[in-house]
Amino acid sequence: MQVQHAPHHYKLDELADVELVELARRQNGAAFRVIMQRNNQRLFRIARAVAGDDSEAEDVVQAAYVNAYASLASFRGEAHLATWLTRIVLNEALGRRRRQRPVVGLEVLDAGSWRGGPAMSETHGPAGDADPERAVARRQVRQLIETAVDGLPEGFRVVFVMRDVQELSIEETADVLGLPPATVKTRLHRARQQLRRTLDAQLSSVLSEAFPFDGARCLHTADVVLQRIGLAEAPADRRDGVVDR
Numbered sequence: 001m002q003v004q005h006a007p008h009h010y011k012l013d014e015l016a017d018v019e020l021v022e023l024a025r026r027q028n029g030a031a032f033r034v035i036m037q038r039n040n041q042r043l044f045r046i047a048r049a050v051a052g053d054d055s056e057a058e059d060v061v062q063a064a065y066v067n068a069y070a071s072l073a074s075f076r077g078e079a080h081l082a083t084w085l086t087r088i089v090l091n092e093a094l095g096r097r098r099r100q101r102p103v104v105g106l107e108v109l110d111a112g113s114w115r116g117g118p119a120m121s122e123t124h125g126p127a128g129d130a131d132p133e134r135a136v137a138r139r140q141v142r143q144l145i146e147t148a149v150d151g152l153p154e155g156f157r158v159v160f161v162m163r164d165v166q167e168l169s170i171e172e173t174a175d176v177l178g179l180p181p182a183t184v185k186t187r188l189h190r191a192r193q194q195l196r197r198t199l200d201a202q203l204s205s206v207l208s209e210a211f212p213f214d215g216a217r218c219l220h221t222a223d224v225v226l227q228r229i230g231l232a233e234a235p236a237d238r239r240d241g242v243v244d245r
Contacts, residue, residue, distance in 0.1 A: 017081040025072050043089045049161035050093035064089040086176050148198040156191035163188050
């Protein structure tokens with residue numbers, strides 16, 4: 001493939017992937033940084049789907065980038081750069097996983113006989129919301145979903161993250177994983193079923209606690225109503241809840 005060299009004056013983040021690769025091959029660190037920034041979230045999510053741990057996933061991504069930089073000469077542009085990098089990340093993550101512990105065989109997963117569930121854990125991340133209460137609620141929902149996704153078997157989890165979290169197409173997911181599109185569809189369907197069962201079980205236990213109206217909100221409403229109807233309280237009555245008869 002013929003690559004046109006970038007002009008002397010340019011913004012790196014406006015260059016096409018193939019141009020950034022050419023610059024990175026010439027040991028341009030800034031160009032390789034742009035490549036990483038464009039792909040970090042996608043690669044982290046996919047690494048996380050295999051590793052099941054934020055710290056391990058970050059290590060996987062870093063190692064994959066090191067491998068990718070060493071292999072830039074082999075990138076010919078026949079696949080999208082993101083697809084090429086995704087394969088490297090998957091190889092790194094799966095290689096580490098195999099060395100660490102055995103996994104459920106994919107033939108068992110595809111046969112539909114796995115009935116495992118998630119191990120409950122807690123993850124943390126930035127709230128990203130200016131309203132503290134809303135931020136807490138969003139974080140709790142995200143933690144619930146992430147825990148349920150972590151509980152999926154690896155073969156289902158990777159497909160689910162690639163399709164429903166990263167929103168890759170069936171065809172691209174199949175290409176990266178080396179699977180028939182029909183298998184991707186089957187694993188995605190079973191992943192969604194398992195997640196639905198897990199989330200239903202977890203949510204049913206907290207439905208009775210939904211829409212709470214206690215604490216400061218309860219006190220505030222009582223204060224407002226008493227003020228509006230003109231009923232005054234003695235300070236001791238309000239503090240102790242004791243009424244002299």
